[in-house]
Every structure is written in C-alpha cells, then in structure tokens.
Amino acid sequence: MNEVDLAISQSQQSALAVNKVLKNTYLLLSMTLAFSAVTATLSMNAPVLSPWVFLIGAYGLLFATHALARSPWGLLTTFGFTGFIGYGIGPLLGYLMASQNGSEIVTTALGGTAFIFFGLSGWVLASRKDFSFLRGFIAAGCLVLLAAIVFSLFWQMPALQLAMSVGFMFFSSAIILYQTSEIIHGGERNYILATITLYVSLYNIFMSLLHLLMAFSGDD
Numbered sequence: 001m002n003e004v005d006l007a008i009s010q011s012q013q014s015a016l017a018v019n020k021v022l023k024n025t026y027l028l029l030s031m032t033l034a035f036s037a038v039t040a041t042l043s044m045n046a047p048v049l050s051p052w053v054f055l056i057g058a059y060g061l062l063f064a065t066h067a068l069a070r071s072p073w074g075l076l077t078t079f080g081f082t083g084f085i086g087y088g089i090g091p092l093l094g095y096l097m098a099s100q101n102g103s104e105i106v107t108t109a110l111g112g113t114a115f116i117f118f119g120l121s122g123w124v125l126a127s128r129k130d131f132s133f134l135r136g137f138i139a140a141g142c143l144v145l146l147a148a149i150v151f152s153l154f155w156q157m158p159a160l161q162l163a164m165s166v167g168f169m170f171f172s173s174a175i176i177l178y179q180t181s182e183i184i185h186g187g188e189r190n191y192i193l194a195t196i197t198l199y200v201s202l203y204n205i206f207m208s209l210l211h212l213l214m215a216f217s218g219d220d
Contacts, residue, residue: 017189018183020191025191025194028075028195029195029199031079032079033202035079035082035083035086036082036083036085038086039086039090042087043086043087043094044090044091046087046090046091047091057084057088058084058088061081064077064080065078065196069190069192069193070192075192078195082199089207092210105214105217108209109206109209109210113202113206117198117201117202121180123177124177124180125180128184129181130185131177131178131180132178132181137174138178144167145168145171148167152164161211161215165207165212168208169208169209172204172205173205176201
C-alpha cells in the first residue's frame with residue numbers, strides 16, 4: 001500500500017469513527033432525555049428535594065459517570081444521573097403546570113432549548129468549524145459562574161439570579177459548540193462523556209430559560 005492509499009484509508013477510518021461517535025452520542029442523548037422526562041413526570045407531585053440532597057446526588061452520579069465512562073457501567077450511571085436530574089426538577093414542573101401560565105412557560109422553555117441546541121449543533125456540523133478556541137472562554141466562564149453561585153448563597157439578589165441565568169445560557173451554548181466540534185474533529189471519542197456533557201448543557205439552558213420566563217411573567 002503506497003502513501004496515498006494509506007492516507008485515504010486513514011481518512012476513511014477517521015470519518016467512520018466520527019460518524020459512530022455522533023450516532024451513539026445523539027442516540028444516547030435522546031434516550032436519556034426521554035428517561036428524564038419519565039422520571040420528571042413521576043415526581044411532579046413528590047416533595048421537593050433538599051438542595052443539598054440534589055447537589056450531592058447529582059455531582060456524585062456525575063463523577064461516577066466520568067470515572068466509569070470507559071466501561072459498560074458508564075451507561076448505568078448515565079441513566080442514573082439523568083433520571084435523578086429529571087426526578088429533581090419534577091416538582092418544579094408540576095408546580096408550573098398547575099399554575100395559570102405555567103404550561104406555556106414550560107413549553108416555551110422546551111422549545112427554546114431545542115431551538116438553541118439544534119441551531120448550534122447544526123451550525124457546527126454544517127460548517128465543520130473548529131471551536132477549540134472556546135476552551136479558554138469555557139474555563140474562565142466556569143470560574144465566574146462558580147463564584148456567582150457561592151455569592152448567591154449568601155446574598156439573594158434577583159438581579160444576580162437573572163444575570164446567572166443569562167450567563168449559564170451563554171456558557172452552555174459555548175460548551176455545545178465546543179463539544180460538537182471536538183467530536184467531528186476527533187478530539188472526543190467517548191460517546192458517554194460527549195452525551196453527559198451535552199445533557200448538562202441542555203439542562204442548564206432549559207432551567208435558565210425557565211427562571212427567566214418565570215421572572216418576566218411574575219411567577220418567580
């Protein structure tokens with residue numbers, strides 16, 4: 001096999017690997033979103049989880065998923081994490097659905113989240129642009145948002161909450177661009193890690209839109 005044939009073969013193998021990761025990622029993402037919807041529906045009338053229980057459970061399952069992402073157990077923890085997240089937000093969705101404009105707020109937030117995700121993902125897939133330059137912005141944004149979260153624990157300021165919601169939307173949008181770019185350019189070959197990253201971004205966008213819509217509608 002000459003060098004040209006070898007290069008063509010390697011290119012074809014790389015394209016097949018990218019397509020496989022994309023297919024598995026979007027398939028698993030759709031399944032986890034559906035599972036979250038089921039657990040959220042089941043918990044709509046359940047008591048609200050303590051913030052500490054939610055944080056410990058969510059981050060514990062998230063760390064477990066990252067640790068087991070290269071084994072079959074990673075799939076189990078992925079569904080455990082996404083199911084737990086769905087169960088955690090179920091009471092809020094139940095409250096909203098029972099309020100006057102709640103169903104419209106939830107529907108609008110879902111539609112907005114889907115529009116943002118498909119728009120950003122479609123842009124990356126169509127343009128094949130490399131968004132690795134966003135790595136620095138994501139790292140800085142993570143630190144800023146963590147500082148804002150800590151600050152909000154001691155000082156409850158409505159303006160800060162709104163600013164954090166907007167910040168999380170931009171931050172999560174950047175992660176969607178970056179993660180999708182990493183898949184198509186060979187930087188991410190683990191579909192479990194890719195799925196969990198995109199899922200968390202979708203969750204943050206959805207919750208941010210919910211908070212913003214509730215604030216502007218007077219239901220917050």
